[in-house]
Amino acid sequence: MSKSTWDWCWGAKQTSAIHDDKLYIVGGHMGTGEKKKYLFEKKQYSNTNLLAVDLTKDASLNSTTPYSKSAIPVSIPALWDGVLWPTKDSLFLTGGMLSYFNIPDPKNTTRALDAEREPPAGRSFEYSFDTNKWTTVKPDPAVPKSISRSANTFSQKANKGFILGGSVLESVYTRTNGKEDMRLGDEKSTYLSNLVTYDAEKKSWTNEAASIDHTEFATLTAIDEVGEQGVLVVAGGTGIDAKTWRDFKTVQVYDVAxxxxxNQETSAEGGFFPPTRMFHCAVGVSSEDKSVHNIYIYGGYNAELGQLDDVWVLSLPAFHWVKVGTSPDPRERMTCQLAGNGKYLVRFGGTSKDDNMAECDNDKGAQLLDLSTLKWGYDFKEEGGYEVPEKVYSIIGGDKTGNGNFTVPKAGFSKGLDELFVTQKQVVDPSNNSTSDAPAKETDDTSSGIGGGAIAGIVVGVVAFIALIGLIFFLVRRRKTKSARYDAENSHITELATPKTDGKFEKDYDVKVPPTPAENNALIEEKRTAAELEAQRQAEMQGDGPYRAEMDTAPPAVEMNARPMSYAAELPTDNRRSLDRI
Known part of the structure; x- marks a missing residue:
């Protein structure tokens, strides 16, 4: 890309992408800063350049050094609210609506170019880094034509781009004979509730219904570290009209795989949620240990508050909102990207006042928010990476590397969503002391490291095994105790002592030796005599003694030792409750 004079004043409605640590910006419109009484009297032009900011090395974004731009062919329409995705070796531009403002004449940027401008009408455009040329991609009849006002993002893990909701606005503008732009035909709006997906590998589109009402100007953030192919999180925006605002008490999560x-409920520190908004931006970044995922929401527009300057973090898996700061000035309709190994949010363009009052920025268009220190500035440092800010981990627990303790939303997970949030840890390779990410779920190209899900399964299995062993030990012990008691009660019949080699019995056992036959007969006779005497005594007490002519000849009953009543062993009751999935 050839460099040219960087004469930036201000701009809005651009779209951007990061490719190989360079920020690329297309579309939108720019102002000259000249103040006029009415919006359309001042100098505003559609942006017909591909702008670039070099973030491959340390730089100050308040100087012209890292900036460059190259002209985009007039055949490619200048767009508002388009979508720019970074594919493997190109930039893919799609969607958006035709920018109303004039196109500057490439030969004389102080005047407008006389040319009819047509909308993209479903066409997409691709910029090749190999050839530095733009090509047109024909529309796919399966997807809506050129969606604008959408929530959109690109997932590097899935290598797919996503467009949610938005509208299709059909407009054609022209400029001839030095007159102002004129609209040809009526503007028609088609409201969408679909999720349109572009597969960058297959270069194909799919269009599916989304389980979410029509939304415009929301943010769609990809978190690649969650799930098999990542998840998308929808936040903010409006409904079918600007009067229907989508609050931040609930967000929608889409599992790509x-x-x-x-539909997930959120909580907020102190009960204070972000104000409703549109025209805001968002980036998502994961902690070093992949256990915490923070989505940063910045700026935008609120119907009552106007332009916003606040910065919020939605921390996952807690789904908890924390306000972490403000910016030097409010912004809306800017573009934001994650840069510097997840260390920075780089903001480009946007307006802090209404377009017809906007003044030139004090910078060259870009500004940095350090996502770890939460400080704004212009100095980009290539070294280092993302650390969870103290304002966040002081609430969710853990530290700057992750290890969060707030792992379940206060309202609980939406059914099935908890299965996606399996912690990934850094696994150290002892052969070379390097680290690699151990995936939570094993896939075809995973390493041999054991993920969090496997560890959890092993722990549950071990606990269950120990519980089973404990139950068996309890039953065996109880059975032995019962058997010992039974044997003690019947020792005169069954208990035998084990003799030593010298023929004597082991003294320590204190066993009973069974009686000989003669001794047994004498014992029976003794009991019988005692029984007869007792019977006689009872008879005498009843008056039947010496006055009774005849004695009972029936044999007397022999009193036996009564055996205690034996009860069936009581088994432990299973009081476990069935655990329903949250």
Whole structure:
């Protein structure tokens, strides 16, 4: 890309992408800063350049050094609210609506170019880094034509781009004979509730219904470290009109692998949620240990508060909102990207006042928010990476590397969503002391490291095994105790002592030796005599003694030792409750 004079004043409605640590910006419109009484009297032009900011090395974004731009062919429409995705070796531009403002004449940027401008009408455009040229991609009849006002993002893990909701606005503008732009035909709006997906590997589109009402100007953030192919999180925006605001008490989560939607309730520190908004931006970044995932929401516009300057973090898996700061000035309709190994949010463009009052920025268009220190500035440092800010981990627990303790939303997980949030840890390779990410779920190209899900399964299995062994030990011990008691009660019949080699019995056992036959007969006779005497005594007490002519000849009953009543062993009752999935 050839460098040219960087004469930036201000701009809005651009779209951007990061590719190989360079920020690329297309579309939108720019102002000259000249103040006029009415919006359309001042100098504003559609942006017809591909702008670039070099973030491959240390730089100050308040100087012209890292900036460059190159002209985009007039045949490619200048767009508002388009979508720019970084594929493997190109930039892919799609969606958006035709920018109303004039196109500057490439030969004389102080005047407008006389040319009819047509909307993209479903066409996409691709910029090749190999050839530095733009090509047009024909529309796909399966997807809506050129969606604008959408929530959109690109997942590096899935290598797919996503467009949610938005509208299709059909407009054609022209400028001839030095007159102002004129609209040709009526503007028609088609409201969408679909999720449109572009597969960058297959270069193909799919269009599916989304389990979410129509939304415009929301943010769609990809968190690649959650789930098999990452998840998308929808936040903010409006409904079918600007009067229907989508609050932040609930967000929608889309699992890319299973194509499943979840409606998840959130909580907020102190009960204070972010104000409703549109025209805001968002970036997502994961902690070093992959256990915490923070989505940063910045700026935008609120119907009552106007332009916003606040910065919020939605921390996952807690789904908890924390306000972490403000910016030097409010912004709306800017573009934001994650840069510097997840260390920075780089903001480009946007307006802090209404377009017809906007003044030139004090910078060259870009500004940095250090996501770890939460400080704004212009100095980009290539070294280092993301650390969870103290304002966040002081609430969710853990430290700057992750290890959060707030792992379950206060309202609980939407059914099935908890299965996606399996912690990934850094596994150290002892052969070279390097680290690699151990995936939570094993896939075809995973390493041999054991993920969090496997460890959890092993722990549950071990606990269950120990419980089973304990139950068996309890039953065996109880059975032995019962058997010993039974044997003690019947020792005169069954208990035998084990003799030593010298023929004597082991003294320590204190066993009973069974009686000889003669001794046994004498014992029976003794009991019988005692019984007869007792019977006679009872008879005498009843008056039947010496006055009774005849004695009972029936043999007397022999009193036996009564055996205690034996009860069936009481088994432990299973009081476990069935655990329903949250």
């Amino acid at each position: 299973s194509k499943t939607w979840y």
